[in-house]
Amino acid sequence: MASEVKTLAAQTQTATEEISRKIEAIQSGATNMSQSIHDMALVVQDMRGIAVEVAAAIRQQDTTWAMLADDASLNLSSVRDTAQAATAADAVAREVGGTAASMRRMATRLSGDVGTFIDRVRAA
Secondary structure (H helix, E strand, C coil): CHHHHHHHHHHHHHHHHHHHHHHHHHHHHHHHHHHHHHHHHHHHHHHHHHHHHHHHHHHHHHHHHHHHHHCCCCCHHHHHHHHHHHHHHHHHHHHHHHHHHHHHHHHHHHHHHHHHHHHHHHHC
């Protein structure tokens, strides 16, 4: 009877350790997923700011073009403003492209993390 109790205690210890490992794996996966979601939220926030800048640049260009239509005799300064607005819009567009690439990488990482998390949960 004592050996049965020892065997049962050893099995209980092994099961407890396995459960602990699975809980740690689930917690790790959840932490990784949470960090990925946080990172994506930051990128989305950055993209919002970029979109505001793009909209401002477009409004500036619209204003400049309206002024050109109203008064064909604008001086060289107005033409420079238009060029600067176009340059600013180009810079913002490039930044949006970089941010989109960053989001694509984060989405790929998140997808992997979620897949790993689901695999761990299924294995548990």
